[in-house]
Amino acid sequence: MRLPLILTLLVAAILILAAFIYYYNNYSDIEYLFLQDQEFETDTSASTRKWLPLNRTPQQDSFSIVDSGIAWLRYYGQSASVWGTSSLLQGELPHNWQNHSSLIGGKTLSSAKEVEGIRFDRLNLPRNGSYLMHARARIINRTLLADLSNMSEAPKANVGIALYCSYTVDGKESNYSNPDTSITTALHLDIFFSSFSWEATTFVEEYSRHLTEGTPPWDSDFHIALTPYTQITNVGSWAVLAIDMNWALSEAFSIFSENGYDVDSITVRGVQVYVESIGCLIEAQIDYVRLEVLED
Ligand SMILES: [Ca+2]
Numbered sequence: 691m692r693l694p695l696i697l698t699l700l701v702a703a704i705l706i707l708a709a710f711i712y713y714y715n716n717y718s719d720i721e722y723l724f725l726q727d728q729e730f731e732t733d734t735s736a737s738t739r740k741w742l743p744l745n746r747t748p749q750q751d752s753f754s755i756v757d758s759g760i761a762w763l764r765y766y767g768q769s770a771s772v773w774g775t776s777s778l779l780q781g782e783l784p785h786n787w788q789n790h791s792s793l794i795g796g797k798t799l800s801s802a803k804e805v806e807g808i809r810f811d812r813l814n815l816p817r818n819g820s821y822l823m824h825a826r827a828r829i830i831n832r833t834l835l836a837d838l839s840n841m842s843e844a845p846k847a848n849v850g851i852a853l854y855c856s857y858t859v860d861g862k863e864s865n866y867s868n869p870d871t872s873i874t875t876a877l878h879l880d881i882f883f884s885s886f887s888w889e890a891t892t893f894v895e896e897y898s899r900h901l902t903e904g905t906p907p908w909d910s911d912f913h914i915a916l917t918p919y920t921q922i923t924n925v926g927s928w929a930v931l932a933i934d935m936n937w938a939l940s941e942a943f944s945i946f947s948e949n950g951y952d953v954d955s956i957t958v959r960g961v962q963v964y965v966e967s968i969g970c971l972i973e974a975q976i977d978y979v980r981l982e983v984l985e986d
Contacts, residue, residue, distance in 0.1 A: 719814070720797075720810075720814065720815075720816055721795050721796055721797060721805075721808055721809070722795060722796065722797065722798075722802075722808065722816065722821055722981065722983050723793060723794075723795055723808040723853075723958050723961075723981060724793075724794045724795065724796070724799045724802045724981045725740075725780060725793065725794070725961060725979060725981060726740040726780060726791060726792070726793075726794055727739075727740035727741060727756075727780075728978055728979050728980050728981065729759065729977075729978045729980075730756045730759055730760055730761045730976065730977070730978065731759055732756065733755075733756050733757050733758070734754075734755045734756045734757070734778075735755075735757075739756065739791075740780055740791045741756050741761065741778035741779065741780055741790070741791070741963075742778065742779045742780070742788070742790030742791070743755060743776075743777075743778060744775070744776075744777045744778070744779050744788060744962070745765075745774075745775070745776050745777075746773075746774055746775040746777075747769070747772055747773065747774030747775070748774075749765065749766045749767065749768060749769075749774055750766060751764065751766040751971075752764055752765045752766045752774070752776050753776060754776040754777055754778050754964075756778065759977065760975050760976070760977055761778055761963055761975065761976040762973075762974075762975050763776045763777065763778070763849075763963070763964065763965040763973070763974050763975075763976070764776055764830075764831075764965065764971070764972070764973040764974075765965045765966060765967050765971070765972050765973075766835070766971050767835060767836075767845075767847070767966075767967035767968055767969060767970050767971065767972065768835050768836060768969075769836070769968065769969070770836040770837065770840035770841045770842065770968070770969055771840075771841075771842050771968075772968065773966055773967070773968045774966065774967065774968075775964050775965070775966040776964065776965050776966075777852075777962040777963065777964035777965075777966075778962060778963050778964070779960060779961070779962050780792070780793060780960070780961050780962075781793040781854070781958075781959055781960035781961055782806070782854070782866075782867070782959045782960045783854055783960045783962075784854055784856075784866050784867070784868075784875055784876035784878075784909070784911060784959075784960075785867065785868060785869050785870070785871050785875070785876070785909065786867050786868075786869045789960070792804040792805070792806075793805060793806075793807070793808065793958065793959070793960070793961060795807075795808035797983070798983060799981070799982070799983070806959065807855075807856065807957040807958055807959040808957065808958050809955050809956070809957040810939050810955060810956055810957075810958070811954065811955045812943045812953065812954055812955060813954075815936055815939050815940060815943075816935060816936050816939070816983075817936060818934065818936045818937075819934060819936065819984070820936065820983065820984050821934070821935040821936060821981070821982070821983050821984070822932050822933065822934055822935060822981070822982050822984070823851070823881075823931075823932070823933040823935055823938075823979065823980070823981050823982075824930065824931070824932050824933075824978070824979075824980040824982060825851070825883055825930070825931045825933070825976065825978065825979045825980075826928060826929070826930050826931075826976070826977040826978050827849065827883050827884075827922060827928070827929060827931070827974055827975065827976040827977065828922070828926065828927060828928045828929060828974065828975055829849065829884060829922060829924070829925045829926070829972070829973070829974050830925070830926075830973040830974060830975060831925065831971055831972070831973040832847050832886065832893060832925055832970060832971065832972055832973075833970060833971040834888055834893075834969065834970055835969055835970055835971055836968075836969030836970070838888075838969075841968075841969055843968065844887045844888050844889065844969075845887070845888040845967070845968060845969030845970045846885075846886065846887045846888070846896070846967060846968050846969070846970065847884075847886050847893070847965070847966075847967040847970040847971075847972035848880075848882050848884065848885045848886070848896075848964075848965070848966050848967070848972070849882065849883045849884040849885075849922065849964070849965050849972065849974045849976075850880055850881055850882040850883050850884070850885070850963075850964060850966075851880075851881050851883070851961065851962070851963050851964070851979060852878055852879065852880045852881075852961065852962045852964060853877075853878075853879040853881070853958045853960075853961055854876060854877070854878055854879075854958070854959055854960035854961070854962070855876060855877040855878075855879060855956040855957055855958050855959060856875070856876060856877075856956070856957045856959060857876075857877050857912075857953050857955065857956045857957070858953065858954045858955045858956075858957075859951070859952060859953055859954065860952070860954070861954065863957075864876060866957075866959060871904075871906060871907060871908065871909045871910060872906050872910055873910060874903070874904075874910045874911055874912065875911060876909070876911040876912070877911065877912045877913075877914060877942070877953075877956055878904075878909075878911055878912070878913045878914070879914050879916070879938070879942055879956075880898075880913065880914065880915045880916065881916050881918070881933060881938055882896075882898065882915065882916065882917045882918070882921060883921060883922050883931055883974075883976075884921050884922035884923070884974070885897070885898060885917050885921060888969070888970065895921065895923060896917065897917045898915035898916060898917045899915070899916055899917070899941065899945065900914070900915055900945065901913065901914050901945050901946065901948075901949045902915075912946075912951075914941075914942050914945050914946075916938055916941055916942075918931065918933050918937070918938075928977070935981070939956075942956065943956075963976055963979060
């Protein structure tokens with residue numbers, strides 16, 4: 691009677707060990723997205739700059755620069771009907787819009803190499819709390835500009851980081867660089883550091899967790915917007931955020947699923963830090979955006 695019991699225990703132990711090895715190997719296969727010049731140390735005036743200034747819906751008194759260790763972004767959003775952005779780009783935007791420098795990826799920041807994209811699989815995401823985005827930023831100015839009677843929606847002002855991704859459905863990858871903006875080919879994943887909307891007489895915090903589809907002629911892509919639990923609320927003082935990338939990536943896949951899209955993986959191909967607004971002035975500074983992988 692004893693031998694079968696020992697055998698059973700032995701087999702159970704081997705199975706547990708095999709499961710552990712499988713689990714560990716799977717996770718250790720993950721490659722992580724990092725950023726070049728995540729401390730903003732190379733000024734945008736330098737030819738070796740890693741971040742490219744961009745301005746969508748250009749307006750007077752708007753700019754995006756990296757200077758003396760700080761990314762400084764300002765968008766003067768007078769329009770009552772059109773969003774605009776001041777941003778800094780690294781990597782490639784969808785539809786062949788623009789590209790600059792290169793994202794880096796790998797198992798650690800020190801071993802990360804230039805890559806076209808970093809893929810995250812729905813069924814094999816970085817563990818909860820193991821992959822963090824730290825950002826230090828402050829809002830310099832947030833002011834209502836538009837005449838409220840002309841507004842088609844509430845004036846809004848956001849600061850954040852956008853991950854531009856191709857995606858796969860049933861293993862088939864979207865045609866990220868397709869210049870035809872009437873075709874859905876990309877995910878724009880917006881993670882807000884600060885998100886405010888004008889209500890009656892004041893700015894109030896917005897908490898986003900939704901998917902929208904782009905409006906041509908801009909694009910027809912998927913846009914997922916996420917606000918972390920803690921965001922920058924006051925104007926003037928520096929704030930430090932720690933965003934769990936497991937949360938952001940898991941939420942993106944959940945939101946796709948809730949909207950009926952069965953997406954298996956996303957591949958980050960471009961990143962922008964930005965301010966954006968409609969009907970408001972928004973000005974912010976970012977000291978760093980550090981992506982960090984924690985050891986076991
Ligand atoms: Ca810095």
